Amino acid sequence: MQPNINGSRILVTGGAGFIGSYVIEELIPLKPAKIVIVDNFIRGSRANMKSFANNPLVEFVEGDIRDNALMDKLVAGCDYVFHMAALRINACAANPNDGFDVMIKATFDLAMLCVKHKVKKVIYSSSASVFGLAQHFPTPETDNPYDNQTFYGGAKLWGEQLFRSFKFMYGLDYVALRYFNAYGPRMDTDGKYTEVMIKWLDCIRFGKPPLIYGDGSTTMDFVYVKDIAKANIAALQSPVTDEAFNIGFQRETSLKELLDIMLKVNDSNLVPEHREENSVNPVSRRLADISKAKKLLGYDPQFTLEQGLKELSQWYFEKVKETATV
Numbered sequence: 001m002q003p004n005i006n007g008s009r010i011l012v013t014g015g016a017g018f019i020g021s022y023v024i025e026e027l028i029p030l031k032p033a034k035i036v037i038v039d040n041f042i043r044g045s046r047a048n049m050k051s052f053a054n055n056p057l058v059e060f061v062e063g064d065i066r067d068n069a070l071m072d073k074l075v076a077g078c079d080y081v082f083h084m085a086a087l088r089i090n091a092c093a094a095n096p097n098d099g100f101d102v103m104i105k106a107t108f109d110l111a112m113l114c115v116k117h118k119v120k121k122v123i124y125s126s127s128a129s130v131f132g133l134a135q136h137f138p139t140p141e142t143d144n145p146y147d148n149q150t151f152y153g154g155a156k157l158w159g160e161q162l163f164r165s166f167k168f169m170y171g172l173d174y175v176a177l178r179y180f181n182a183y184g185p186r187m188d189t190d191g192k193y194t195e196v197m198i199k200w201l202d203c204i205r206f207g208k209p210p211l212i213y214g215d216g217s218t219t220m221d222f223v224y225v226k227d228i229a230k231a232n233i234a235a236l237q238s239p240v241t242d243e244a245f246n247i248g249f250q251r252e253t254s255l256k257e258l259l260d261i262m263l264k265v266n267d268s269n270l271v272p273e274h275r276e277e278n279s280v281n282p283v284s285r286r287l288a289d290i291s292k293a294k295k296l297l298g299y300d301p302q303f304t305l306e307q308g309l310k311e312l313s314q315w316y317f318e319k320v321k322e323t324a325t326v
């Protein structure tokens with residue numbers, strides 16, 4: 001059956017976070033009866049939810065997905081669940097016990113509750129980290145995950161397999177989205193790769209040389225947050241189930257190139273300094289093959305890196321201006 005957002009009840013775990021807050025902004029015009037957000041603010045913020053804080057369609061619950069009694073109440077009566085709450089790659093590496101509890105145990109408990117309460121479809125936020133260093137570039141979804149060396153990537157892959165097995169055992173419909181390197185306004189300043197954008201914006205602001213860790217040849221596939229949010233909506237609305245999709249832009253950009261574009265969109269002629277790499281994630285190359293998402297979900301990312309970095313820079317400079325005047 002074709003999922004229908006209109007009039008439905010939707011739970012978004014991690015909805016106060018960077019990507020989750022944009023997913024909610026995309027959901028609101030589609031007129032669900034209720035969007036319930038659960039977030040414990042380990043990373044997200046009320047500022048991220050500013051545009052819908054007073055919207056009667058949205059109910060915010062400050063709580064933890066590890067609280068199974070709370071989650072039981074929240075999942076009951078829901079038609080759809082976006083499962084976005086997670087710890088970052090570096091947090092999982094620093095504390096694998098927490099990584100286990102949040103990424104694995106709470107995800108398992110949530111899947112059980114989705115079966116119990118007959119949720120119609122789950123959209124699971126997976127990650128390009130499942131691949132480790134992929135075998136092919138552009139990387140299709142079918143590349144194997146055996147090179148992944150991170151707890152985070154392992155946990156995301158396990159989540160995909162969990163939902164696949166629940167589809168097989170219980171008929172729970174789901175789609176897993178493997179985001180590549182997400183960026184945009186509201187992004188956190190603590191991600192392994194993406195933090196660098198905010199640090200460079202700090203350098204541009206203060207006229208200091210931007211730092212590049214390593215030789216700058218590491219590549220990423222940057223995908224703008226609004227394109228990711230649209231992919232989530234498409235994944236829910238489409239009849240597709242039991243599939244994982246790469247969500248990138250299919251453009252490979254080295255750190256050096258990224259800095260060049262960042263300096264260009266900010267009319268800056270700062271000269272970078274190089275520092276030794278200190279890495280949690282040993283992946284040197286990322287480039288998504290997005291043809292499957294294009295074909296089956298109608299995914300069509302719109303924001304070029306130049307446009308996205310302009311929007312990010314504008315948001316950053318407005319934010320620092322606001323903070324300075326408070």
Ligand SMILES: NC(=O)c1ccc[n+]([C@@H]2O[C@H](COP(=O)([O-])OP(=O)(O)OC[C@H]3O[C@@H](n4cnc5c(N)ncnc54)[C@H](O)[C@@H]3O)[C@@H](O)[C@H]2O)c1
Pocket residue numbers: 013014015016017018019020038039040041042043044045063064065066083084085086087088102125126127128178179180181182183188191194
């Ligand atoms: N940002 C990226 O580049 C990227 C790339 C690949 C995958 N992802 C995945 O996408 C999803 C969203 O990522 P994001 O960038 O918006 O991250 P984020 O940290 O901004 O959002 C995650 C949210 O989950 C919340 N959360 C964490 N643990 C929780 C818990 N125990 N209970 C309740 N809430 C909890 C956090 O407070 C945060 O608001 C995550 O699952 C992440 O792993 C992100």
